[in-house]
Amino acid sequence: MSSGRAARRIGLAIVALGLVAAGRDPSKPGAYCPLPEPGEVSKCLADAQQTYQGFFLGVEDGKLDDAAAQQVEAAVRDGHLDALSSLSYGYFMLAHAQAVAEHPDAARLERLERWNQLLADAYADSGSDPRYRAALREAAIDINANAPALGLRCKNEQGAEARCDSTEAVVRAIDLARQQTGLRGALSRLLGSLFGGTGAEEQP
Amino acid sequence: MSQSFPARLWKASLLDADTYEEVEADPTSIRQAALVVLLVAGTGGIGSWWLHAVHRGIPTDVALLPAALEILEPLVLWLGGSFFSYTVGATFFRGPETETDFAEVLRTVGFAFTPGIVRIVGFGLPSIQGLLGLGDSEIPRILLNTVLETWVLVAGIVAIRQALDFTTGRAIATYGSAYLLLYLVVMGLSTALT
Numbered sequence: 001m002s003s004g005r006a007a008r009r010i011g012l013a014i015v016a017l018g019l020v021a022a023g024r025d026p027s028k029p030g031a032y033c034p035l036p037e038p039g040e041v042s043k044c045l046a047d048a049q050q051t052y053q054g055f056f057l058g059v060e061d062g063k064l065d066d067a068a069a070q071q072v073e074a075a076v077r078d079g080h081l082d083a084l085s086s087l088s089y090g091y092f093m094l095a096h097a098q099a100v101a102e103h104p105d106a107a108r109l110e111r112l113e114r115w116n117q118l119l120a121d122a123y124a125d126s127g128s129d130p131r132y133r134a135a136l137r138e139a140a141i142d143i144n145a146n147a148p149a150l151g152l153r154c155k156n157e158q159g160a161e162a163r164c165d166s167t168e169a170v171v172r173a174i175d176l177a178r179q180q181t182g183l184r185g186a187l188s189r190l191l192g193s194l195f196g197g198t199g200a201e202e203q204p
Numbered sequence: 205m206s207q208s209f210p211a212r213l214w215k216a217s218l219l220d221a222d223t224y225e226e227v228e229a230d231p232t233s234i235r236q237a238a239l240v241v242l243l244v245a246g247t248g249g250i251g252s253w254w255l256h257a258v259h260r261g262i263p264t265d266v267a268l269l270p271a272a273l274e275i276l277e278p279l280v281l282w283l284g285g286s287f288f289s290y291t292v293g294a295t296f297f298r299g300p301e302t303e304t305d306f307a308e309v310l311r312t313v314g315f316a317f318t319p320g321i322v323r324i325v326g327f328g329l330p331s332i333q334g335l336l337g338l339g340d341s342e343i344p345r346i347l348l349n350t351v352l353e354t355w356v357l358v359a360g361i362v363a364i365r366q367a368l369d370f371t372t373g374r375a376i377a378t379y380g381s382a383y384l385l386l387y388l389v390v391m392g393l394s395t396a397l398t
Contacts, residue, residue, distance in 0.1 A: 171346055187390055
C-alpha cells in the first residue's frame with residue numbers, strides 16, 4: 001500500500017467518524033444534550049428543565065441557590081445524564097456571565113472550580129458505566145469548546161493546585177484513568193509487586 | 205533495492221505497507237527494529253524523567269516509576285505483543301496466504317513503534333509552554349500522547365497484517381487478542397507476586 005493510499009484510508013476513516021458523529025441524534029432521550037448555539041435553547045433539555053426547574057431558573061437569572069445546585073450535583077454523581085446535560089448548560093451560562101462581568105464574582109468562580117472537580121470525580125467513578133463515561137467525555141469537550149476560559153484552578157495528579165482552564169480537570173482525569181488501566185496499569189502493578197510500595201494508584 | 209534506515213522509519217510511520225513487506229523479507233532488519241523500540245523506550249524514559257523530576261520537581265523515588273514504565277512498556281509490548289500476535293495470528297486467525305515466523309512479526313511490529321519516538325516532544329511540551337508563557341495546561345501533552353499512541357496502534361495493525369499476510373479485519377482481531385493475552389499474563393504475574 002502506498003503512502004498516498006494510506007493517507008486516503010486515514011482520510012476516509014476520519015470522514016466516516018465525522019458521519020457517525022453527525023448522524024447521532026443529540027435529542028435522543030437518555031443521551032448527553034449538547035450545548036446550544038448562542039441565543040438558542042436545546043430542545044433536548046426540556047425534560048431536564050422540568051426536573052431541575054430551580055437550577056435552570058437560577059442559572060438564567062444569575063441567582064443560583066445552593067440547594068438547586070446541590071440537587072443537580074448529587075444527580076451528576078449518581079450518573080444521571082439529564083443532570084450532566086443540565087450541569088453542562090449551567091457551566092456554560094455561568095462561564096459566559098463571568099467572562100462579561102465587570103468584576104469577577106468569587107462565588108461563581110468557586111462554583112465553576114467545584115464543578116470541574118465534580119466532573120473529574122464523576123469520570124473517575126464511572127468505570128463501570130461506559131455510557132456515562134462517554135457522556136462525561138462528550139460534556140468535557142463540549143464545555144471546553146464553547147465556554148470561555150476563565151483561568152480556574154483545579155487539583156493536578158499530585159493533588160497540588162494547578163491552573164485549570166474550563167474542563168482540563170476532566171481531561172486530566174481521563175488521562176489518569178488511561179494510565180491506570182490496560183497494559184500500562186498492569187505493568188505498574190507488576191512493578192509495584194516486584195519493588196514494593198509504588199503502584200498504578202500512586203503514579204505521579 | 206532496499207531503503208535506508210531513515211527512509212524505512214519515515215515510510216513505516218506513514219503506514220506504508222510496502223515498507224513493512226520489505227522489513228518482513230529482510231532478516232537483517234531485526235537490528236533496526238530493535239533500535240526503533242529501544243529509541244522509543246529511551247526517549248520515553250528520558251522524557252518522563254524530565255517531566256516529573258525536573259519540570260514538576262517530584263522526588264526522585266516517585267518519578268522513577270513512570271520513567272521505568274515508559275522504558276518497560278514498549279519493550280514488553282514489542283516482545284510479548286509480537287509473540288502473542290504470532291501465536292494467535294498464525295493459528296486461529298490465519299488466512300489462506302499466511303506464512304510467517306516469529307522473527308518476521310518482531311521485525312514488522314518493531315518498525316510500527318516509529319511514531320512513538322516523537323513522544324519525547326510531548327513530555328517536553330509543559331516546559332516549552334512555560335518558556336513561551338503559554339500557561340501550564342496539560343491538554344496539549346495529553347492530546348499529543350493520545351494521537352501518537354493511536355498512531356502506533358494503527359501502525360501495529362498494519363505491521364501484523366503485512367507480517368501475517370491476511371486481511372485488516374484479521375489483523376485487528378489478532379492485535380486485540382494478543383493485547384488481551386499480554387494484559388492477562390502481566391496482570392496474572394502482578395497478582396501472583398502480590
